[in-house]
Amino acid sequence: MPKSINPAIRDFLDGRIWLRLHTPFTIEDINQQIEAGHIEIIQGIESKLVFMNRKSYTCNRCENTDQSKFTIFNCAKCEASCAYCRNCIKMGRVASCTELIVWKGEQPIYPTSHTLAWEGTLTPRQQQASDDLTRSQEINRSHLIYAVCGSGKTEILFPPIFHLLKQGKRVCIAAPRVDVILELEPRLRVAFPQTEIESLYGGAKPTMKASQLVLATTHQLYRFQHAFDAIFVDEADAFPYKADETLQKAVRKAVKPTKPIHFVTATPSDKLLVEAKSTGGISIINRRYHGHDLPTPAYISLWKYEHHIQKGRLPKKLTDWTNERIKKSEPFLIFFHHIGFMEKAEPLFQLIHPGIHSVHAAHPDRKTYVQALRDKAIPGLLTTTILERGITIQNVQVAVIGAEQRIFDKAALIQIGGRVGRSSAFPTGDFTLFHNGITYAMDEAKSEILKLNKGGGTNPDELPFM
């Protein structure tokens, strides 16, 4: 048997941790590379005995150690008691008798010849942030870009990414939500026309190339190990990433040891801010690209709205707000806290205009409806928080129904408001919080927006709410 490397397998497997029996290659080809010593086999689930002879399990793919997420069963394959991990099961089950494989042979060499075809220019503040980020990368320091919604965060990343690519480094942009990845992909393909780019999210087929720039949902990083020289986490404060420790571990596992993880967000957590401040790896942009203020929220009380909508009555204030948008031909998004409640309201809104529809994370027509809104084919959409980020619709107006609901925390409200007035052609717009009582989160969001508009936050030592 020749010891030769199969370059297709190498290019696919480099940096990945994969199920031995579910690769895009034949079992024989994989076996040959294992025999040649280029692939290492890792047991799927490891167990160790702890207190009172109980077993404690670790998933070697997603590094989950939450014991409640392991199921133990009598396995017909290994004919023993076998454990599997439910945390990463959507990517193909990993059980005790599952073999994972990683590439340990000679590494692929990534090209150093790239072009940055983006033709815009950075504002002086964007340029500063971009330079700061490049410097942090050079000293392997994690960097936080704290930039308000609509300040051109992605463009800030172009020069540092370009710099890394030209050194033959491998780069990942990760985001908790697939919508963000889908919006980023075409922009990056235009900006880096010569670069091998791959987008990974649930349902996307991996390309078989050695992709140097990977765009991935944070979930997809369960399947990477020590792959990247830098990871940029976009919208680092979004669900599920901010609440799921295994996703945070996945990002750490996917980056090469000692290499940095950078964060980009308009609404950083206090923890992220404190960490970034302590290392000095932070840049703040409190102005939108076009220089106009962030829209401040208007509060409108809507007492017992849940009761009225459940009873089939749409409160007049909502009808008025919606009619005004339609009269002015302004596209709109109305945010709801709960799918079931939103679907109760949908037929009531359709009495105002039959083109109004609702979307949520699992809605099969979500992409179509969002595109229809962009194309002005429909007047507006009802949505869950799934559309709070990463979406740009020219001249969109925004309302929240039930802004006092717990899901609308400070970050969510700032992000929702951030949908408004993004383009220089329409730099302002309506941002209304319909509520059944004003919450702390609503006031926090409003005063942070006011503070940023006044110029607060430019200096890391004067961060709002620190």
Next chain:
Amino acid sequence: MNCLLCEQPKQSSPSWQSLIAIEKSTLICEDCSNQFKRVDIIEVGDNIDSITSIFTYNEAMRNYLHQYKFLQDIALAGVFSNELKQALSKKKAIIVPIPMHPTKKIERTFAQVDELLKAADVSFEDLLIKTNQEVMGEKTREERLSMSRLFQIKPQVEIESTTYILVDDIYTTGTTMQHAALTLKEAGAKTVHAVTLIRAASEQ
């Protein structure tokens, strides 16, 4: 514990049910549970005395089966335990799961019908062996019926002149059930009923 399907925390609503200690399955949340639609249909088939199906095959059920069988998430075996237990407790009978081909069982690492019954705490007897691993979907109805029997009785097993209930996860064309029922009847079974979790629409 979070809901096994949507992973959201389950709201525990202390109701009259918990007060008088009626045990209900708590593996999935109310929102997910509401997605499954009951069909509660009883049909009569050739060689089979009755076929009872509990749920329709809608999108939620398709997703459930995908995760349970294709993603091999055995934890989901107990999601319909209450319904299955109830449907099987009506008659006094010997309960026989439709078996998997041994090769297929090793591939899947578990037998899905056995696991449904185990999770529902229903005692059953593995009396049948699957003899043939061919995929049904590629055949016409005539071909399916003319095929040699799909099952045989396990060696050393005596079939009594009594009532048996066959259990399967999904009922589509009925071929599987016909073959299994006929096998039991030819071996001496007096009555053969069937219970399936799901009734899928048949193309015929």
